[in-house]
Amino acid sequence: MKVVQGENICKEKIFHHLFITHSKGLRNFLIAKFGDPSEAEDLVQDAFIKLWDNCGKVELSKAKSYVFTVAVNLGISLRRHDQVKFKHHGIIAGYSKGYTNETPEFEMESQEFMETFKKSIASLPDRQREVFLLSRIEKKTYREIAELSGVSVKAIEKLMGKALKKMKEQLGNNI
Amino acid sequence: MKKQKLFMNNNFNIHDEQFIARWMSNELNAEEIKSFESHPDYNIYKKMKNASNQMAFSDFDVDKAYGGLKTKIDDKVINLNPKKSNALWKYVTSGIAAAVLLLLGFFFFQKESTYDLNPGETLAVQLPDNSEILLNGSSKLSFNKESWNENRNIQLDGEAYFKVAKGEKFTVNTTLGKVQVLGTQFTVNNLDDMFIVKCYEGRVGVTSGGTYKEITPGMAIQIKNKHIDSWQFTSKEPSWVSNNISNYRKIPVATVLKALQRQYKVAIEGVEYLSNESIFTGSFPNDNLEEAVKIILGTTNVKYALEGRSKVVILSK
Numbered sequence: 001m002k003v004v005q006g007e008n009i010c011k012e013k014i015f016h017h018l019f020i021t022h023s024k025g026l027r028n029f030l031i032a033k034f035g036d037p038s039e040a041e042d043l044v045q046d047a048f049i050k051l052w053d054n055c056g057k058v059e060l061s062k063a064k065s066y067v068f069t070v071a072v073n074l075g076i077s078l079r080r081h082d083q084v085k086f087k088h089h090g091i092i093a094g095y096s097k098g099y100t101n102e103t104p105e106f107e108m109e110s111q112e113f114m115e116t117f118k119k120s121i122a123s124l125p126d127r128q129r130e131v132f133l134l135s136r137i138e139k140k141t142y143r144e145i146a147e148l149s150g151v152s153v154k155a156i157e158k159l160m161g162k163a164l165k166k167m168k169e170q171l172g173n174n175i
Numbered sequence: 176m177k178k179q180k181l182f183m184n185n186n187f188n189i190h191d192e193q194f195i196a197r198w199m200s201n202e203l204n205a206e207e208i209k210s211f212e213s214h215p216d217y218n219i220y221k222k223m224k225n226a227s228n229q230m231a232f233s234d235f236d237v238d239k240a241y242g243g244l245k246t247k248i249d250d251k252v253i254n255l256n257p258k259k260s261n262a263l264w265k266y267v268t269s270g271i272a273a274a275v276l277l278l279l280g281f282f283f284f285q286k287e288s289t290y291d292l293n294p295g296e297t298l299a300v301q302l303p304d305n306s307e308i309l310l311n312g313s314s315k316l317s318f319n320k321e322s323w324n325e326n327r328n329i330q331l332d333g334e335a336y337f338k339v340a341k342g343e344k345f346t347v348n349t350t351l352g353k354v355q356v357l358g359t360q361f362t363v364n365n366l367d368d369m370f371i372v373k374c375y376e377g378r379v380g381v382t383s384g385g386t387y388k389e390i391t392p393g394m395a396i397q398i399k400n401k402h403i404d405s406w407q408f409t410s411k412e413p414s415w416v417s418n419n420i421s422n423y424r425k426i427p428v429a430t431v432l433k434a435l436q437r438q439y440k441v442a443i444e445g446v447e448y449l450s451n452e453s454i455f456t457g458s459f460p461n462d463n464l465e466e467a468v469k470i471i472l473g474t475t476n477v478k479y480a481l482e483g484r485s486k487v488v489i490l491s492k
Binding site: 020024049114117145155156157161167 | 191192194216227234237244247451
């Protein structure tokens with residue numbers, strides 16, 4: 001029953017604060033990456049358990065990247081065993097007050113269009129879909145996404161552009 | 176730069192992936208936006224932008240998730256690694272205990288701290304004098320935190336490992352006997368009708384059935400119906416603390432099964448088939464029921480069956 005001294009992650013207050021600050025972002029990041037909301041939440045839990053187990057070894061400033069890395073690695077190792085299809089039920093399209101009304105001429109699209117649109121997201125290649133969701137739903141800048149995946153901003157912009165074009169072609173055929 | 180160049184030529188390339196990406200995230204200037212608006216693909220991209228503005232990931236309840244995480248961490252601490260039951264558990268439980276005590280105190284003016292474990296759980300408890308207690312499965316412990324300085328008594332039903340802070344003194348009471356301590360480490364186990372005390376450090380005085388005996392490090396005593404059996408051991412810590420193993424010496428198999436039930440939520444039927452002469456000496460794991468039952472009953476000549484994870488049936492001799 002060792003009580004660890006100092007302002008480190010082993011203090012539940014700090015650990016709790018880290019969870020409040022990063023769990024939702026991590027969970028949404030994992031949905032964008034792997035597509036399965038309930039799996040994403042399991043991975044968040046596993047990653048934070050691992051952080052707790054290693055609370056004395058991980059520096060507070062590294063805690064965020066630690067849980068992100070652990071969760072992503074776990075998710076990848078799960079994928080080695082199963083071919084998991086992207087599930088788009090984790091994305092909800094609706095008239096929620098949560099969206100940002102970013103342009104004055106903001107318009108609602110029809111339910112029908114939304115369904116086709118979600119399917120086109122699901123059919124994107126993994127990396128493109130990840131970038132698209134992080135940008136459009138998580139409202140992350142391309143710079144932030146680039147930092148998360150350790151590549152250049154240009155590479156992210158290209159992935160995003162490819163995603164948009166692919167979706168445009170699909171949607172164009174469907175309208 | 177590239178963007179700039181594209182527009183100076185007024186010849187931007189809609190097929191340029193980066194361009195559409197930047198348009199989507201509102202990084203273009205008014206002029207660029209305007210020139211894009213006349214492009215035949217503009218409408219469909221506009222629809223995509225609108226549609227994605229309308230979307231969100233399903234809700235995430237952070238508090239609920241944290242609750243789930245805490246339960247999992249506490250379970251893990253309790254079941255897998257009793258030594259690690261550190262700050263988180265303490266924080267949580269002391270919070271709850273304080274809240275409960277406050278309520279109780281308000282109505283009853285009573286401030287008893289009680290810990291009552293389920294099979295297979297272990298729990299670290301800290302006494303007001305900083306002595307540490309590790310409580311084993313299905314065991315119950317209580318003491319009075321408020322009046323600790325005047326009343327240094329602990330009630331125990333089951334098994335616990337005590338690490339007494341240097342210079343501190345208290346008494347552990349059980350239905351079978353009591354143990355007085357002074358700056359020591361020891362385990363007390365009242366199991367069925369057996370009273371087992373092992374001393375790991377310092378010195379403890381054991382009183383049971385009218386007899387008093389002092390034991391020293393590496394010494395264990397086992398008392399049953401006033402019969403005292405004592406032996407020497409070498410381990411520095413109880414096996415259930417260090418290796419998640421239960422260890423018994425020369426005790427009736429029926430009594431070992433009681434110890435088994437402290438580790439597993441399991442019903443046992445047909446104990447009457449066991450001979451009183453079946454005596455067990457050995458260890459069984461606290462995290463593998465099948466193996467544990469095999470070890471305990473394998474030494475006897477009874478036939479038995481496991482019904483799932485919840486029942487052991489001893490069939491016949």
